[in-house]
Amino acid sequence: MNDRYDAGYGNDQYELVGYDEYGQPVYRQAQPQQPPQQYDPYAQQQQQQQQHQGQGQGQGQQGQQAYGYDPYAGSGGQQGYDPYGQPGTGQQPVTPGYDPYGQQPTSYDPYGQSASATGRQPRVAEQTAYIPQQSAPPEYAEQPTEARQETADGTGQAPEQFAFVEEPDGDSEDVIDWLNFTENRTERREEAKRRARSRVVALVVALAVVAAGGVGYLWYAGSLPGLSSSDAAKGTATSAAAQKRDVVVVHLHDTGSGATSTALLVDNTTARQGTTVLLPNSLALTDGDGGGSTTLAKSVDDDGSSGTREALDTVLGTDIEGTWRLDTPYLQNLVDLVGNIEVDTNTSVPDPDAKKKNSAPLVHQGKSQTLSGKMAVAYATHRASGEAQNAQLERFGQVVQAMLRKISSDAQAATVTVQTLAQILDPSLTDKDLGGFLAKLSELAKGGDYRTAMLPVQSDGTLSTEASASVVKDVLGGSAKSPEQGSAVRVSVQNASGTKDDTEKARVVLLNGGFTFLDGGTSGTAQATSQVLYTDAEDKDDATEVAKTLGLPAGAVAKGKTASNADVTVVLGQDYQPSSAS
Numbered sequence: 001m002n003d004r005y006d007a008g009y010g011n012d013q014y015e016l017v018g019y020d021e022y023g024q025p026v027y028r029q030a031q032p033q034q035p036p037q038q039y040d041p042y043a044q045q046q047q048q049q050q051q052h053q054g055q056g057q058g059q060g061q062q063g064q065q066a067y068g069y070d071p072y073a074g075s076g077g078q079q080g081y082d083p084y085g086q087p088g089t090g091q092q093p094v095t096p097g098y099d100p101y102g103q104q105p106t107s108y109d110p111y112g113q114s115a116s117a118t119g120r121q122p123r124v125a126e127q128t129a130y131i132p133q134q135s136a137p138p139e140y141a142e143q144p145t146e147a148r149q150e151t152a153d154g155t156g157q158a159p160e161q162f163a164f165v166e167e168p169d170g171d172s173e174d175v176i177d178w179l180n181f182t183e184n185r186t187e188r189r190e191e192a193k194r195r196a197r198s199r200v201v202a203l204v205v206a207l208a209v210v211a212a213g214g215v216g217y218l219w220y221a222g223s224l225p226g227l228s229s230s231d232a233a234k235g236t237a238t239s240a241a242a243q244k245r246d247v248v249v250v251h252l253h254d255t256g257s258g259a260t261s262t263a264l265l266v267d268n269t270t271a272r273q274g275t276t277v278l279l280p281n282s283l284a285l286t287d288g289d290g291g292g293s294t295t296l297a298k299s300v301d302d303d304g305s306s307g308t309r310e311a312l313d314t315v316l317g318t319d320i321e322g323t324w325r326l327d328t329p330y331l332q333n334l335v336d337l338v339g340n341i342e343v344d345t346n347t348s349v350p351d352p353d354a355k356k357k358n359s360a361p362l363v364h365q366g367k368s369q370t371l372s373g374k375m376a377v378a379y380a381t382h383r384a385s386g387e388a389q390n391a392q393l394e395r396f397g398q399v400v401q402a403m404l405r406k407i408s409s410d411a412q413a414a415t416v417t418v419q420t421l422a423q424i425l426d427p428s429l430t431d432k433d434l435g436g437f438l439a440k441l442s443e444l445a446k447g448g449d450y451r452t453a454m455l456p457v458q459s460d461g462t463l464s465t466e467a468s469a470s471v472v473k474d475v476l477g478g479s480a481k482s483p484e485q486g487s488a489v490r491v492s493v494q495n496a497s498g499t500k501d502d503t504e505k506a507r508v509v510l511l512n513g514g515f516t517f518l519d520g521g522t523s524g525t526a527q528a529t530s531q532v533l534y535t536d537a538e539d540k541d542d543a544t545e546v547a548k549t550l551g552l553p554a555g556a557v558a559k560g561k562t563a564s565n566a567d568v569t570v571v572l573g574q575d576y577q578p579s580s581a582s
Contacts, residue, residue, distance in 0.1 A: 008381050018469035052489035063317040076420070178541060234454055243270035248311060248437060250324040252331065252396060253299055256352070256380045260300045261396045264312075264320070266475060267440050276400050276452040277474050278393045284461030285311035291489055295461060298519045305426050315463070316476025322429030328381065330423050332373035337417055343398050343478035347368045349382045376403075389453060404445040407438050414439040414496065460566075489542045492566035494520035505578040506550060506570070510557075513549040518566050530573040533560035543568045551577060 014027040075367050245268050253260040264277040281297035285308070298310045305323035313320055326334075335341055349363035363371065363379045371379060380399040383392035408414050415435025425431060438552040444450045455471050457463060463472065472478050491510055495503040500522070507517045530552050543557045562569040 015405070043269050067094070084577060089571040097298065131499035132224060139575050146149055161581040173246065176232070208555075226430045228308075233336065243268055243477060245269065245537050246437060247318055247320045247476070248324055248434075249320050250326055250400075251305070251308075251372060251447075252380065253325065253327045253509070255328050258379070259381070259383075260297055262296055262300065263393075263400060264318075264476070265324075265396060265400075265437070265441060267444070267492065269440075272449055274395050274404075274441045274450040276450075277471060277475060278390075278397050278452065279312075279455045280393065280455065280457045281389055282461045283315070283457050283463075286314055293416060293516045293518055295519065305476065314477055316472055318476050322433065323426045324434060325426060330421055333421055334373070334417070335371070335376040335399075335403060335406075335419060336373035340373075341371050341399065341406055342368050343376075343379065343402045345371075345379060345398075346380070346395070347384070349375075349378045351529070352378060353381070371399075371402075394452075394454065401445060401450060401452055404441050404450065409439050409443040411436040411439040414442065426471055428527050428565075431502075487518040487566060489515040489539075489546070490518055490566045491546055492518040492520040492563035492569045494523055494569065496523035496525070497576050499532075499574045502572050502576055505571060506576075509549060510546070511579070513545075514544065515549070520563055520565065520566075520569065527571060527573040528575065530576050531560070531569075531571040532557045533562050533564045533569045534567070535559070546570060568582045 005007055013103060014029055016025055017028050018026050020026055025535075032353065046451035146564045245266055248265045250263050250265060252263075254260070260281070262281070264279065265273040266277060268274070269560060278314050283296040284293050285296055285299050286293060287568055294311075295300075296308070296312075299311055303311065305325060309320045309323050312318065344367050345363055345365050348361040348365045354362075363369065363375050380396040381392065382395060383389065407417060412435075417431050418431045418435045418438070441450065453471050453475060455463075481546075491505050492502060493510070495506075503519065503522070507519075510517045530550075532542055532543045532547040532550075534557070537559075538558070540559070544554060547554060547557050550570065558571075
């Protein structure tokens, strides 16, 4: 950098005096060369003070004090030193000399009076011209920001120095776009998380509702596990009694042998459970005529459908809606109409029409045996020699359940099937009612909600509360009410006289005498003398009274084997004379 610069103002020369607050050089017009000055301690001290102030305050103060300032020089030029105030003798114009004791406007003031106070200090702006921009000196560039601010205005940076901050930048738009993209992606992630949490909460609530509904249904049905035995039994009995059931009694009449088989078809509409309840023929019922006791088999033959239905309602505590009499020919036609049935047979059944003894059986024992109408009838009515009646009754129940699985579960279709049989039904049950009832049971049987149960009957034909609780209370929703024991002596009468009417005549005499009549059937062989038998010694007096009522001699009373459901058994012989009965 040149120390001198010609600004184009004649032959004037300039010299560098410092830098302004923007780091630009400041020049002034060069002073003419002066002869050496005498030493003045005050001038040296003042020059040092001015240089120190110029470094701290910048160009403003530098403009007030000229570079190489001579405190003893006047404003018009260099003056010789005259301590006594005498003017110099040179070629310079005469100016007042330095007076250490006077106040000179243009002289040095050793007591710190500023030259600017007199208004006669020359301004730097009047002595400088425009200078091109040049780089700041190294010592200024290395100053800290705070120092540079103080150098500028004493308080901080000028606003012009930070004008570049407000200028738009092309990269700022990209930064804003990136921030917006990042913010939107974060919001989408948060929204996805909120939706996922909402789905989880909804799923948990749905599972809780389903679980509560399942527990409520199990509690209502009385199948909720974990209850105590007493509470469970009480709750089950109460809920079972409140359930709605449709009950129909069906009587299978074997037209070949004359035997009957009875079962109750139960549709529990509340629990959606179907059941076939098998009723043994030895079940003791109350006789509707004289209030005595009779058996189920006898009631079916003598009392008919309505009398037997009422007697069953009394004993079982049920409400039977109708009676379905199913003779074996109609059973055969029904199985053929539904397209055969499949049964797990428990025995082989011979062909009743076979002419040879060693002929092949009509029904084979085994799993999933396909039975036609004829085979189904043979299996349902088969009772081997010496076999209990309950065994034959169980086979009848298998055929009924297999038949229900093949009947249509549509009420209209099932009604058409019943009408196709051309069967004369009991007035208590129309073909439409029977068809709709069978369709409901068919749906339960196909869905696996159907079972078969045997009604437990004691040897005397009565029902015990403990033995019948699982069927009478749980399945039928009733209570066992067997005929009152002890109210009247039960007398079983077996006819061995060879005269069929003697049984009916003996029944009338006994009922009139206050006894309970039980039909003991007819003996295959005639017997000459009549017998009145008792088992317990306490029943001897009752046996004697029975013999007297029938007009039999006292010698006919003896201790022996009686019927299981009777206190006294009477065997009518050929010596029985109804006219002699009292």
